[in-house]
Amino acid sequence: MNLSQTPPIGSDGYYHPSNENELISLVQKAAAESLGIRCRGAAHSLSHAIYTDPGQGFPQLPNVVSEQKPPQGSNLNIIFDKYNKLVWIDEAKGIIEVEAGIHLGLDPEDPTGASTLQNSLLYQAFQKGFTLTDLGGISHQTVSGFLMTGSAGGSLWYTLEENIMGLSIIDGNGTLEWFNKDDEKFGAIALSLGLLGIVSKVRLQLTPNFNIYGQQITYPTALASCPIDLLGNGTDDKPGLETFLKQTPYSRLLWWPQDKVNRIVIWEASRGAVMPIFDPVPYEEFADDSFLTNVEQLLAAMLFTMLGNSKFAVVWEKLKPSFAEFEKLTAQLWNSRFFAGLVTFILKIIGFLLTLFFMTFKGLLRGVYPMMIDTLQPLTKKGKPQMFMDYTYSSLPMDNNANDIMMGTEFTEIWIPLQDTARAMKLLDEMFTKDKFKATGYYSTELYAGKQSSFWLSPAFERDVLRIDFFWFTTNEGNPANKDGFFAQFWEELRKQDIPFRLHWAKFLPEYDYENWAAYLKDQYPRWDDFMSLREKRDPKNIFLNNYWSLHLFGKPKGA
CATH class of the missing domain: 3.30.70.2520 (Alpha-Beta Plaits)
Structure with a gap:
């Protein structure tokens, strides 16, 4: 055991390993000191599924998506902003090896600011003529987070699983081991919720661009x-x-x-051919103008927040982050904090009055709800679908x-x-x-x-x-x-x-009847017992197991 390579904890509460030896050292530290250790990717999962338990006497995080701060305490929470490289093993065949923290695409909410389009897996692969066979609804995730949570795209024809050749993972003793796709245990390792170890590197054989x-x-x-x-x-x-x-x-x-x-x-x-001359027409989920897209999303936030709450003061407090996000995006778009602030201020006044009115007359809000949805999601006029062709x-x-x-x-x-x-x-x-x-x-x-x-x-x-x-x-x-x-x-x-x-x-x-639901989940998976037996061998001190996963998998709190 060599703890001399353990990186210090950052001011943000995370450990930031920059190489494999540092990552191994962090696991060894957790094992030696009987601490919990977990890794986060894009925080697109629920926070309790991602992070360790808080230290004794510290509050639990809210169980929400996009929780950017780790819990307080001595347990180890890792972020991979310095461990995100891509190496080409065989450019002709599209074989790459990536570090666990590489994002599939740009993660706009990355708290470290390390994620860019240019250093993402998909963009680097695209530059060499390759891609992945399928993707989920967003590409913010890290490659390890995507795998470990069992995420998938919307297709019965293709699956990202086809691209995976193997991966290396560090078990609860700090031992690094490589598993290839044809290994018998690979089916357990490749989707293991962070419970069989910490993924270090993933090897992929990419698909030619389409x-x-x-x-x-x-x-x-x-x-x-x-x-x-x-x-x-x-x-x-x-x-x-x-x-x-x-x-x-x-x-x-x-x-x-x-x-x-x-x-x-x-x-x-x-899928379609990659043409020598290609003028892409991207899919637009909202308006085809960036500013109008942000306005549309802000209006949607107002509508759904009003419908989902019963008191005006609560609604207005919950809308503050949306107005702040709108102002930030507008300032970036226009390169002017002044005009972004002015427009946001005007929209706040309008929003305040609309919120006050509709929360006073909640029945009226429900009455006009169909018309509002028709504005946000109108029926397509005959012969005028949204057509798109893109990378x-x-x-x-x-x-x-x-x-x-x-x-x-x-x-x-x-x-x-x-x-x-x-x-x-x-x-x-x-x-x-x-x-x-x-x-x-x-x-x-x-x-x-x-x-x-x-x-x-x-x-x-x-x-x-x-x-x-x-x-x-x-x-x-x-x-x-x-x-x-x-x-x-x-x-x-x-x-x-x-x-x-x-x-x-x-x-x-x-989040109720945990024992009952744990039994139900167990019955749905033919290899459940095999997975749990492997988990005990690979994490003998339960350093990867937190209270959340103990409740959902075993129906009881950790240590009970």
């Missing part, structure tokens, strides 16, 4: 108007949702099931332009066997029709697919899946994962109707 070509159209959900039989198995002239997902290389649907809104946003894309790294992550503060979104992601698609969709429609806003909420529900995986703890282990994301605006009152929370109704009803499901590990899991 461009994506696609369209987005917003339709009414009624069968007569929608090109998809959203709730059924399909008709003579319209595919069911399951068939649509099977036939479409890349897709994502946003379902707005609220009464008098009733629309579906269909985003679909396929893979730019538009395949279709949510990259959504601001994490103004459009702060949390969710539970439910992975259902693909063959149960129609049954699950009918059940949700019945819940939405019966319980209205209690079930629909005021936000959209995301639908997309996932290709089967060989990773033991993947929610898509050995089966293709439909993935359903129930969105929750971060400023809403209450905890959606509690027993009486927004998400519980879906977990409970799907379970009651014997529709088997697994949950995305980085998103909300049930």
Whole structure:
């Protein structure tokens, strides 16, 4: 053991290793002193899933996404801002080896400022004529964070798993070991929630560059108007949702099931050739003007915050970060703090008056809600879909332009066997029709697919899946994962109707009846016991295990 290479803790509360020896030394320090140790990437997961437990006497972090500060105490929390290099092993074959902290794309919320487009994996690969075969809805994540949480893109045709050749990982004794894709234990190591060790390096064989070509159209959900039989198995002239997902290389649907809104946003894309002369037309999630995009997101923040809270003072306090973010982005866009401040001040006055009015007459706000959604997400006029053609790294992550503060979104992601698609969709429609806003909420529900995986703890282990994301605006009152929370109704009803499901590990899991839910989760994974047996061997002192994962995996607090 050599602790002489242990880097000091930074003023931000993180350790910042710059090489593999420093990373090994940090693990050895944690083992020697019986401390917890965890690593963060882009903090796009819930904070309790990312960080160590706080030290004794220190407060727990709020369990939210994009929590940038680690908990206080003597436990070790690592950030990889100095450990993010890419090395070409074979340029002709597209084989690279990357350090764990490299971001897939630009992370605009990186607290260290180290993440840039130019040092991202996707951009460096693009410059050499390569890319990854699939990407998630955003590309802010680090490569290790993406793997360890089981994230995935929206496709039954492709999966990032195809690009992975192997990785090195440091176990709880501080031992570095390499696992290749054909190793028997690789299925456990490659998606291990940070519980089998700390990933150091990942080797990838990239895919030759391709461009994506696609369209987005917003339709009414009624069968007569929608090109998809959203709730059924399909008709003579319209595919069911399951068939649509099977036939479409890349897709994502946003379902707005609220009464008098009733629309579906269909985003679909396929691969195309890389042409010598290419003038990209990027996908635009909001307005095609950056300033108007920020205005649109600020208005959305006001709408959803008002709908999700009961008191004016609470709403106005929760909107302050959105106005601050708007001002910051506008100042960057215009290169003028003065004019950005002036415009923000004017919008604050307007926002204050609108908030005061609608929080006083909350019933009126709900009454005009359909019209507001029609403004934010209008139906597509016939013959005028949004067409796009772009580089893979730019538009395949279709949510990259959504601001994490103004459009702060949390969710539970439910992975259902693909063959149960129609049954699950009918059940949700019945819940939405019966319980209205209690079930629909005021936000959209995301639908997309996932290709089967060989990773033991993947929610898509050995089966293709439909993935359903129930969105929750971060400023809403209450905890959606509690027993009486927004998400519980879906977990409970799907379970009651014997529709088997697994949950995305980085998103909300049930925060009640822990023992019961831990038993349920165990039953969903054929290799659960094999994974847990390996965990005990690789982390004998439980330095990687925090209280959050102990509750969800074992149904009891750490140490109980």
